[in-house]
Amino acid sequence: MTAPAYLLSDEPADGLARRFARTMDALGPFEDAPHLAIAVSGGADSTALTLLAQGWVSARGGQVTALIVDHGLRRGSAAEAAGTATRLRSLGISCHVLAWAGAKPATAVQAAARAARYDLMRAWCRKAGVLHLLTGHHADDQAETHVMRRRRGGGPGVAGMSALRVFPEVRLLRPLLKIGHGDLVAFLTARGIGWIEDPSNTNADFERVRTRRCLSTDAGLADWARQEAERAGAARVALEGAVNQALAKVVSLHALGFAYLDRSAFAALPDNVAARLTARLAQVLGGADHAPPAGRADRLAVRLAGGDAFPGASLGRCRFLAEKGGRILVCRDGRGLPDPAAAGAGLVTGWDGRFTIDPIAGLAPGTMLAPLAAEGWRQIPKDFRRKFGVPAAVARTLPALFREDDLVAHALPGDRPSGFTLRFAPKNSLAFNGFCIA
Incomplete structure (x- = not known):
């Protein structure tokens, strides 16, 4: 195994389903006959999660769909993804393999792969109308996260991962955060179900692998990390409530x-x-x-x-x-804004991580979508600028339409052609939707 198989519970493997059900109930409410998407790597944790979720949702007349991401980062990854899909389909589970296409970064590979993975799965959920995406993060992952964030200086992040995050298109659920890796391995072993191992889980170049090895040799430290993460989580819940009040x-x-x-x-x-x-x-x-x-x-x-x-x-x-x-x-800040790109007629989501731009009708060939910037700001008459009530520092970071070097449309109020509208839709809401302990 690539991770220490510590048991957090000595109850029979069948008892894990009851613990899982209690956590899922706490993460509700769910619609009638819910459809759950499961992030599946093919490892023990995500495989066990898929089976637990299948049992839970079947009792409620719903279904699960396993989402398997092929990152294309090593030879044989496509075959591994296909093999995982075949194994899960043999257990009666619907699967989709999502491929991360295009060039891959030379540095910060894990972070880029994680971002791509979530982008692919969230996009699938949005298109399929699935409201819940489950991931297999468990109690050992939570302890590792706590230790790593303490090393980086602490702060609210030492609470680890929230059991629930709400995105515009889907709820991200982590129902295994109080269940150990060893419990999940025992659950699969009792049923004779196999899994695959990711070689990166043994690569000591990664901080998480080094932290995992440290905790695996010191059970006392691992228990302390879990307890501290729980205490930090309770403190974070209280702090976020106070921040929400202060924001208002x-x-x-x-x-x-x-x-x-x-x-x-x-x-x-x-x-x-x-x-x-x-x-x-x-x-x-x-x-x-x-x-x-x-x-x-x-x-x-x-x-x-x-x-x-x-x-x-x-x-x-x-x-x-x-x-x-x-x-x-x-x-x-005016630095690092998106590069100019050809403007299309469809909906633009996630521009600069901040805006959704509604479809734009009647675009002429060669129209570009780019930050307004100083050049675009100068092309707006001064008397109109004063009427907007939008500071120049803000306006220059907003999206605009250009043809060659000429400004043809912008998003400032009171002086924009019809059809060019945008909505502030950031990656996270300003008010906390709540760190969740379940």
């Missing part, structure tokens, strides 16, 4: 994806709430997947809450700019 009091959000922060009200917040709110603003308004480093957010929050003059600062993909009247403008 100190932040004014604009429909074009920027916000104003009331500095005097911000200064009255508890330090940990102020720091988490600062990080959340940078993550969401910047269209980022994850929050910026906790230490940087802490330091910026201290500066924002202080009485000294604030000349401005950057955090993640955002800028924090002082305005008159004690307000702080928080908006996307």
